[in-house]
Amino acid sequence: MHTAADRKLFLGARLKRLRRDLGLTQTAMADDLDVSPSYLNHIERNQRPVSAQLLLRLADTYDVDLRALNQGGAADEARLTEILTDPLFKGLSAPRHELVQLLEEAPGVADALLRLYQAFDDGRTRARAAAETGESPIETSPAEWVREYIQSRGNHFPELDQMGEALSDALSAEAPAHADGFEPAARHRLAARHDLGVRTLPAEVMVEWTRRYDLHRRRLLLSETLGPSSRAFAIAYQLALAEQGPALNALAEAANAPDASTRSLLNVALTNTLAAATLMPYAAFQRAAEETRYDLARLQARFGVSYEQAAHRLTTLSRPTARGVPFFLMRVDQAGNISKRYAAGAFPFSRFGGACPRWRLHSAFRTPGRIVTQIIEPPDGGRWFTFARTVERQGHDGYGERHDLAVGLGCELRHAHRLAYAHGIDLQNPEVTPIGPACRLCHRHPCAERAAAPIDRPLAVDDWSKSVSPYPFGAA
16 A cells, blocks of 8 residues: 655746746756756646655745645635536536546636636625625626635745845834733834824723724824723724834735725725734744634733734644645634635635534533544535634624634644644544535535535425425536
């Protein structure tokens, strides 16, 4: 039996794509890697496997993440398989080997198809909503566009990480002698360098706002409803704007957002990223994450941030010279609405629907504030270690509950031994929960949690028997 180390790696299409992204000819790349052009040509045509020595040279020469070079195919294959379940493609046959061939030989075309379907599905969803409300359908929402743009960058902005580290170092160097922690130092810098004060006001005065900048009086106004970590983040946000406003605007402009509203929302997202990078400087945070085995409680205490802030930061640790565990993150409310979905690497869940009810992210609401762990297996056979807990929504309107959001984090099972949350779990022979994508796309049967039949399968209702599934279905 061949071990993983014995497997031959045929990465021709991905190597060719890397070469084109770098703007290199085969001769130029062959020269960089100290191989012959004919050898490189054979590799790109999948006539020769990629050797371990060549992989190391690629990593050293072009600062390539070898995980990214050797991953992505399974995730993209799952996404292509998912969209082909749409009734739009009924009657078309696309066996697995054809999908694999497409991903290996034309990854750019596969990515284009995925983006096209995303745009189509978004438009269809909006059209349905418009039909129900009697309104006219609108184009892609700013939030959807910004989410896709951030994910297209791998949820990693090295330029913002560098700015954040520099600003954190400056705060440490210039902090007044009495300053203890981030907030006093940041308040001092805002006042001394930007003539900007910070005031906390009663909720009755702030009304709907949790943070507001009074431009004329040059004051940052904060609601008393903000906890210490949220207050610190609000101050970090204002400091990021004051220090790097033009640079943030330039980054937002370079993204070519479709309209002013989308560009403004992207600017907010980028400023949030810089604020997080200031509160949790990359090198220090990544080192602490490794030292604590990704214990979020300890990271919260060390950096003075909330659980969600630390969790979100973990999904951004993709610096080539100091990578963290490649996490994904999803945040939902009690109705199942997804308000955050980010990933440093592959993502095991449906991109065109909700999360599976079998995932304990949803059951976290039964044990507010406590971590629940689970090992899950999507239809592609991959295994993921996940943990979830509830968090408080900042800014209450008097109607919601305290723990009305749940945040789930996860990584491939092979990384789980690095996590404190996997202590005591048998990772070699784990208890695994099979899950699927959104119910309308899932073919797992039987499933008592099913909320809808697959859209490409007929219902199989039987007067003489009852299934554990409320929607039994037949073959396509």
